[in-house]
Amino acid sequence: MERLSSSTARTQLVLRQFRKHRLAVWGGRILLVLYLMAAFAGFFSPYDPNYYELYPPKGNHPPTRIHFVDPETGRLSRPFVYATKRSIDPVTLQPRYEEDPSQGKFYLRFFVRTPDQPYTVFKVFRSDLRLIGVDPPGRIFLMGTDNFGRDLFSRIVYGGQVSLTIGILSALVSFALGLLLGGIAGYFSGRPFALSLPPRAWRGWSGVLGLVGLLLWLAVAAGVLFLAWSFVRLSPGKGVFSLAVDGVVLLLGFGGALLILWKVFREPLKLDPDDLIMRTVEIIAAIPSLFLLISLRAVFPTNIDPLITFYLVVGLLGFIGWGGLARVVRGIVLSVREMDYVQAARALGASDGRIIARHVLPATASYVIVSLSLTIPGFILGESGLSFLGLGVTEPYTSWGLLLQAAQQGGFASFTDRPWVLWPGFFIFLAVLSWNFLGDGLRDALDPRRRR
Incomplete structure (x- = not known):
């Protein structure tokens, strides 16, 4: 009962502090209206988003x-x-x-x-x-029509279903990866796994990690062979010197692959989760996000089913956005794992999984809530950018970025003759600004040093 009353008092204190941030309150209200309109788009829109009349146009x-x-x-x-x-x-x-x-x-x-x-x-x-x-x-066209005569307000309301939903779903994917991998990197830092290849004593997690390690190194060996073969296949020369160079490259490729396999199968592989995860984060961070996003999207065909495209964009946005959270969570976990209550749980025989789930990750809750509210607008902008470039959601679905792409196709006339086609940009701006205000308010409310 005492713990319940303490939690209730803490919640009331957070809510009271949040109400003092007027911009955050208004941001929350605007987001509530936007998400309600998106959830019940059919009710709030006067027409079907794809409805138009051939005559009169x-x-x-x-x-x-x-x-x-x-x-x-x-x-x-x-x-x-x-x-x-x-x-x-x-x-x-x-x-x-x-x-x-x-x-x-x-x-x-x-x-x-x-x-x-x-x-x-x-x-x-x-x-x-x-x-x-x-x-x-x-x-009645509250915000005019597009070049096909479709009601723009109805399309904006339905487009909010995609743009706003992708922001939340991508953030959830990103935070699931960031929390999981960041927690593993921080908790198991300095505790490398010894993986024996070929398998001699794979049991439990060791077996899973051993299989992953084996597949990883086999992929590296296959990559060396593929690079050597690609060089030979693309070599334009047909002379004796060119053939000699091709032979040397093939020998080096086979030698490199055999050396990797001999090293892997001869000695146990020691893998530090912290090094593996953080190096992966650094590799992803070294590539510009928009370039990486476009490159990953270009791997898949552009004519796939629009619903599959929706989930593909969610996955891609979540995949490239987890690195920053993983770094911060790793730092928090590195500090929390040395706390007395964590050491006491370990001394009582609690498993690593229980300690991470019950004691370590809850310590990151305040940061995760604030970071989540500040990350969602970035994913909304990411989806809008992809759709604007024609790599995101496609017809018959619609999104705010796709509507902006249609406005861009109108050229300068979109500003002079039909400025109402720019309404989707205003809604993107409004949603992003509201999420940022909400995040600022949550940060102030959950940070004890900012409470007044």
């Missing part, structure tokens, strides 16, 4: 003007819109839309049914109820 339609005053009486009226008629500007050759009061008023209606455009909620519940709409043939 609505390509690059500006945001619909909503009227609140009846022009006939001059008094406040129920909100309504007019239909529009399309023409071509003779100078710019761009479509031009003008209101057509002759077709009558189309009043805004809430909680409308759209049987021709049903949707599903969480891929489980089927519905056709939408928050706002107008009677046909009227149309």
Whole structure:
């Protein structure tokens, strides 16, 4: 009971400190609205994101003007819109839309049914109820349309499902890898595993690590042979000297592979998890993140299923983002593992896995919570960048980065003639800024030195 009351008091103190950070509170509120709209995109969007009309065409339609005053009486009226008629500007050759009061008023209606455009909620519940709409043939475009005539507001709401979800899922993948590998690197630092090759006494984790080590060194030997063979295969010369060089390269390749295998099978392999993991982190950190991301994405074909592309982007973003967290967690674990309560648990016979799960990793909770909130916006920007370059999510799905790519294809006219196509950039900016404000507030609330 005493422990429960202490935990409750600590939680109340953290919440009270968080409420003092006004920007963080507003950031949390904005994110709540964005994620609710993304979760129930079908309800909040007036139309299906891929719906458009062939006739009359609505390509690059500006945001619909909503009227609140009846022009006939001059008094406040129920909100309504007019239909529009399309023409071509003779100078710019761009479509031009003008209101057509002759077709009558189309009043805004809430909680409308759209049987021709049903949707599903969480891929489980089927519905056709939408928050706002107008009677046909009227149309309401709150943020205009794209070049195909698809409602931009509906596409932004649905795009939030991808952009916002990828940010969280990629952060979870990154933090799972960072916590696991950083904890192993810190806890087992200075305690190398001796792996006997060929296997003579592989049991438990030693067997798993031994198999991994064997496969690793076999891959290194195969890589040496592949490099030698690639040099010979790509060698353009056909003379005696060229053949002699090719023969020397092949001999060196075979000799190097045999030397690696002889060394591995002759002596036990000592592997320090700390060295292995940290060197991997350094290799990943040495390559620019965007270049590495594009290179890894380019390995896979661009015409694969869009849903597979979604999970592929999640995995790639999570894979390149775990190194920084692993370094910090390693440092925290190196300090925590020398604490008295950890030494006491080890003296009582607790296993390494139990000590890591029950005593070491919980000590990183405060840092992980703050870091998670500050890492998610980076993954949102990463996904937007990939989709903007055409390497991320593809049609029929949409994301904020993909919408920006469509705006970029319009050239300078996107700024002068149809600036509403830049709305996705504003939502990216708003989500990233809100996550940063939220992270700052959580950092201040969870840090005892910052509490007032």
